Amino acid sequence: MNLLNDKKLLITGVLTDDSIAFSVAKLAIEEGAEVILTGAGRALSLTRRTAKKLPVSVDVHELDVTKPEQAFELAKFIENKWGRLDGILHAIGYAPPDCLGSGVMKADWSDVGVALEISTYSYKLLAEAFLSLLKNSKSPSLVGLDFDASAAWPTYDWMGIAKAGLESLNRYLARELGPYNIRVNLVAAGPIKTVAAKSIPQFGQFEDAWASRSPLKWSTKDHEAVAKACLMFFSEYLPLTTGEILHVDGGFHAVSA
Numbered sequence: 001m002n003l004l005n006d007k008k009l010l011i012t013g014v015l016t017d018d019s020i021a022f023s024v025a026k027l028a029i030e031e032g033a034e035v036i037l038t039g040a041g042r043a044l045s046l047t048r049r050t051a052k053k054l055p056v057s058v059d060v061h062e063l064d065v066t067k068p069e070q071a072f073e074l075a076k077f078i079e080n081k082w083g084r085l086d087g088i089l090h091a092i093g094y095a096p097p098d099c100l101g102s103g104v105m106k107a108d109w110s111d112v113g114v115a116l117e118i119s120t121y122s123y124k125l126l127a128e129a130f131l132s133l134l135k136n137s138k139s140p141s142l143v144g145l146d147f148d149a150s151a152a153w154p155t156y157d158w159m160g161i162a163k164a165g166l167e168s169l170n171r172y173l174a175r176e177l178g179p180y181n182i183r184v185n186l187v188a189a190g191p192i193k194t195v196a197a198k199s200i201p202q203f204g205q206f207e208d209a210w211a212s213r214s215p216l217k218w219s220t221k222d223h224e225a226v227a228k229a230c231l232m233f234f235s236e237y238l239p240l241t242t243g244e245i246l247h248v249d250g251g252f253h254a255v256s257a
């Protein structure tokens with residue numbers, strides 16, 4: 001028996017095979033799940049190419065979270081295909097350049113609004129668009145990817161604030177969706193080299209901080225530790241855990257200088 005036997009999962013955020021979501025999709029398939037991937041806008045063709053690197057052929061659909069109608073369209077498709085969803089991975093983050101690397105004073109609302117819509121509000125959009133499909137599952141689970149927002153980081157700026165909102169939204173969604181037996185949890189990852197990470201100015205600062213402070217040896221190339229935590233939340237092994245933020249950061253969050 002595999003960990004995710006017969007689970008039907010929707011996985012957002014696969015861009016390249018460096019994407020954290022790619023490792024989640026690959027491990028989930030190896031553990032018996034069926035997955036559908038989504039990609040956004042011009043990057044959709046890249047998502048389709050990356051999908052070919054998975055062990056089985058999977059459907060790839062367009063889902064740009066700034067176009068909510070695409071989420072509702074996809075929900076109709078999944079209704080016909082599977083009739084339910086056992087899990088959704090939210091692996092979506094973006095902030096315009098002025099939101100990162102210049103402190104919080106430079107960006108104006110038009111940029112901040114984009115960062116919050118794509119990186120924070122979209123968690124609720126996924127919950128809303130796919131709610132009826134999640135309700136049809138025996139053990140539904142919504143999982144998002146977070147970067148610890150309990151402190152102010154250098155250069156992460158408005159993305160840090162978007163993640164703080166995501167952490168709060170995670171608790172509110174847990175409260176509202178609990179009565180439907182839907183678990184809602186975040187995995188707070190340490191720094192990992194991905195396309196999104198490359199857009200963070202001086203990402204090397206995070207690598208250096210983790211190299212000197214993380215109790216467990218941290219590798220920015222290891223996507224699997226984070227992916228495995230996501231799999232645990234999709235599995236039957238955490239049936240009464242919701243509103244949680246699980247740190248997969250080598251223990252960095254627990255120690256000080």
Ligand SMILES: NC(=O)c1ccc[n+]([C@@H]2O[C@H](COP(=O)([O-])OP(=O)(O)OC[C@H]3O[C@@H](n4cnc5c(N)ncnc54)[C@H](O)[C@@H]3O)[C@@H](O)[C@H]2O)c1
Binds near residue numbers: 194
């Ligand atoms: N890489 C890290 O160090 C790290 C650490 C903690 C948390 N995270 C989080 O992990 C998640 C996945 O990021 P990643 O690091 O794997 O990078 P990635 O670049 O591979 O993935 C980011 C994804 O966001 C998607 N996206 C951007 N705008 C979108 C939109 N409008 N609609 C739908 N999708 C959109 C991109 O298509 C891409 O697939 C993000 O939420 C990120 O903040 C990353």
